[in-house]
Amino acid sequence: MKQVYLDTFGCQMNVADTDRMELILFHSGYRRTQEKEDADLILVNTCSIREKAEQKTFSLFGGLKPLKMANPDLILGLTGCLGQQDGEKLLQRMPYLDFVMGPDQVDGIAEAVDRVRDTGKSFVWTGFDKEKAYTIPELALPKSPGPSAFVNIIKGCDKFCTFCVVPFTRGREKSREPEELYGEIRHLVDHGAKEIILLGQNVNSYGKRGLKNPIPFHELLYGVAKIPGVERLRFTTSHPNDFTRETIRAYRDIDILVNHLHLPVQSGNNEMLQAMRRDHTIEEYRDLLFELKSEVPDISLSTDIIVGFPGESDAAFDDTLKIMQEVGYSSSFMFAYSPRPGTPANELPDSVPLETKKHRLQETIALQSRLTAEQGKAFIRKNVEVLIEGRSSKPGYAFKGRNPQYWGANIQGGEETIKAGDTVTMQVENVSGHSLNGPLAREADSKDIPPRKTVARQ
Ligand code: 5AD
Ligand code: SF4
Numbered sequence: 001m002k003q004v005y006l007d008t009f010g011c012q013m014n015v016a017d018t019d020r021m022e023l024i025l026f027h028s029g030y031r032r033t034q035e036k037e038d039a040d041l042i043l044v045n046t047c048s049i050r051e052k053a054e055q056k057t058f059s060l061f062g063g064l065k066p067l068k069m070a071n072p073d074l075i076l077g078l079t080g081c082l083g084q085q086d087g088e089k090l091l092q093r094m095p096y097l098d099f100v101m102g103p104d105q106v107d108g109i110a111e112a113v114d115r116v117r118d119t120g121k122s123f124v125w126t127g128f129d130k131e132k133a134y135t136i137p138e139l140a141l142p143k144s145p146g147p148s149a150f151v152n153i154i155k156g157c158d159k160f161c162t163f164c165v166v167p168f169t170r171g172r173e174k175s176r177e178p179e180e181l182y183g184e185i186r187h188l189v190d191h192g193a194k195e196i197i198l199l200g201q202n203v204n205s206y207g208k209r210g211l212k213n214p215i216p217f218h219e220l221l222y223g224v225a226k227i228p229g230v231e232r233l234r235f236t237t238s239h240p241n242d243f244t245r246e247t248i249r250a251y252r253d254i255d256i257l258v259n260h261l262h263l264p265v266q267s268g269n270n271e272m273l274q275a276m277r278r279d280h281t282i283e284e285y286r287d288l289l290f291e292l293k294s295e296v297p298d299i300s301l302s303t304d305i306i307v308g309f310p311g312e313s314d315a316a317f318d319d320t321l322k323i324m325q326e327v328g329y330s331s332s333f334m335f336a337y338s339p340r341p342g343t344p345a346n347e348l349p350d351s352v353p354l355e356t357k358k359h360r361l362q363e364t365i366a367l368q369s370r371l372t373a374e375q376g377k378a379f380i381r382k383n384v385e386v387l388i389e390g391r392s393s394k395p396g397y398a399f400k401g402r403n404p405q406y407w408g409a410n411i412q413g414g415e416e417t418i419k420a421g422d423t424v425t426m427q428v429e430n431v432s433g434h435s436l437n438g439p440l441a442r443e444a445d446s447k448d449i450p451p452r453k454t455v456a457r458q
Contacts, residue, residue, distance in 0.1 A: 004030040005039035009057060010047025012199055012236070013103075013170075014080055016150045018045045021079070021109045028110040036067060041075045041113060046082035048165055050338035057082055061094055068096045075116050077101065079109070081169035085341065087124045095122075102126035103170050104155075128156075128171035147389055147421040148232075148402075149193035151184055152176070153220065154200035158209075159239060161266075162277045162345040163306065163337060166201055173202070174210035178223055189229035194421050195387055196224060198235040204242035218246040225254045231423065232387060232404065236262045237304075240278070240285050251296045258404035259296050260330075263289070264304035268323030269316035272309055277344070282323060289327060300330040300375070300405035305364055308337040308357030310348040317360050324367055330375050330405065331434050334364045369433075376431030379407070383441050386411060388422045397437065408435035 004025050008018040021043060022032050033039055042064060047053040061078070068076050077099045078090055084102030091097055098116045105112070105125050112125060156171045157164075185196055198220070200206065206217040215223075224233055233256045240263060251257055263285075267273055270281050293299060305320060324332065336357040339346045352360075386409040392400035397410035399418060411418075411426050418424055418440070429438035 002030045002040040003033040004041040005036045006043050008045045017106045043077045046080040048082040048085045084126045084169040100124045104128050144192045145188045148195040149188045150197045150199045152199045154206050157201035165340045195232035202239045203235045218250045221250045233257045259299045260406040262302045268319035302331045303329050305334045307360035308352035310351050332368045336361045379428040383425050390420050410437045412439040414440045
């Protein structure tokens with residue numbers, strides 16, 4: 001049996017792609033190893049969303065070079081978004097690489113490895129296949145998917161936000177057939193998955209392109225919810241413009257659709273939103289959340305924020321702080337703008353000085369910490385429902401998991417009685433960051449758990 005070492009940078013989509021490569025390679029005779037030194041094949045699945053991700057990749061390869069020099073039989077491949085973006089340039093910069101592939105070639109990973117073995121020559125394999133969705137071959141899983149499994153429902157992105165490389169690195173949108181998705185989800189549930197997280201750069205535009213019998217996103221939600229054994233349903237990432245009223249209704253109707261939504265806002269200022277080509281105003285964003293909150297009152301919201309986009313004034317930045325406060329996000333991913341090659345915003349002068357970007361980023365991080373802490377307080381002494389994901393690394397706690405609103409949870413007790421995949425009730429004693437900590441609730445208290453969603457019926 002040969003061994004493959006896989007490393008992943010970037011988003012959940014890349015994590016899912018790495019899992020797919022592991023699966024395909026497993027059926028070509030490779031076992032995954034955690035030790036680079038033992039590997040016959042090393043794959044680094046890269047990200048190019050911000051410059052920092054690229055720098056991390058190059059420094060990782062700097063460390064891999066000596067392994068290749070010491071063992072010329074070792075195959076070294078670079079896959080993912082940086083591969084699509086820089087192709088041939090990467091082979092020039094790192095001539096010890098055997099191949100460079102883009103995200104659309106993931107299914108061909110076994111072929112790529114064979115080609116290196118057969119020819120001994122390095123190559124670049126990038127580009128897009130319009131016909132192909134991310135089809136997962138019907139292969140037996142090499143390992144349990146775990147209690148929480150991601151399912152890719154759509155590839156690519158057609159939004160072309162001016163700061164973003166994704167439409168260039170992952171190509172045009174294409175949805176996967178619902179029947180194929182239902183089959184994959186049944187397969188995952190049969191192997192222990194309890195929670196399904198539907199994945200895409202913009203899941204809300206599911207069904208617009210590429211389906212034989214198109215169905216909109218909300219219908220897919222109803223379809224997945226019918227599959228026996230799916231105990232929780234989530235999706236990410238959403239785009240405010242494609243988020244429909246029917247999807248809001250689905251939150252209300254589908255019990256297992258948890259009360260959390262990740263809805264990137266990027267900026268709280270209309271001029272910035274326009275320059276970013278988000279195609280909505282902050283008022284429209286607010287109205288959407290207002291409607292959602294009125295249907296699902298205890299929904300928790302998280303977001304993505306970019307500070308220091310070209311032309312962002314102090315006043316425009318203040319608008320971002322304002323929307324964060326108004327919405328009261330439970331958590332946020334916050335980034336300093338990073339110019340990306342080939343994107344429209346790269347043509348604009350990167351006008352906000354680095355120091356200002358850093359300062360603004362610190363301010364958003366500090367505000368988010370306050371918002372998270374405020375919301376965390378509301379959980380103290382309450383019972384929450386937790387899906388157990390595994391053992392906790394927090395000293396004094398036995399298990400970790402998440403509540404429906406996507407807060408982390410660390411649980412004391414239950415060593416003899418609970419296991420990964422169980423849903424238990426815990427009593428929150430204290431909160432650290434975005435995690436709720438406390439003991440398992442006593443049997444009698446478990447009934448106190450509030451309903452998963454407080455639903456306002458019309
Ligand atoms: N600079 C900074 N952040 C970016 N993102 C995407 N492109 C850039 C960029 N050029 C952020 C956005 C997006 C998240 C995945 O990454 O907030 O929602
Ligand atoms: Fe990038 Fe915008 Fe597409 Fe998200 S919606 S992947 S930010 S282009």
